[in-house]
Amino acid sequence: METSSSPIEKICQKNSQVLPTNYHLPERSYYGCVKLGSDNHYTPFYDTFDEALLELRCLEKRLSYETVETIEMEGYYPQRAILIEEKYQASGRTNGLYSGLVD
Secondary structure (H helix, E strand, C coil): CCCCCCCCCCECCEEEEEEECCCCCCCCCEEEEEEECCEEEECCCECCHHHHHHHHHHHHHHHCHHHCCEHHHHCCCHHHHHHHHHHHHHHCCCCCCCCCCCC
16 A cells, blocks of 8 residues: 655645624724635734734744745646647637637
8 A cells, every 4th residue: 555645735724814803893893814715813902004004914924924825826726827828829720719629
């Protein structure tokens, strides 16, 4: 029986934002939230939006948020787009109307 190591799968999406603790009251605090796939990371609560935003940027740096690649960045169904482009190039057409995957 062979064992193979599975490649590291990319997460579906990532999100980073500052959120208020409530929307309906004038008294509110703010916190930062970073979502990497199904993992959520939060900052402490702050009285102002700017303080929460500053701490959110620090949290992003600690998590290497900018370097995390997602499937969302690839676009939707990249294999299908590659197939369409190959079929289009092979057809010799130049009008942009070719989308036949099935010959």
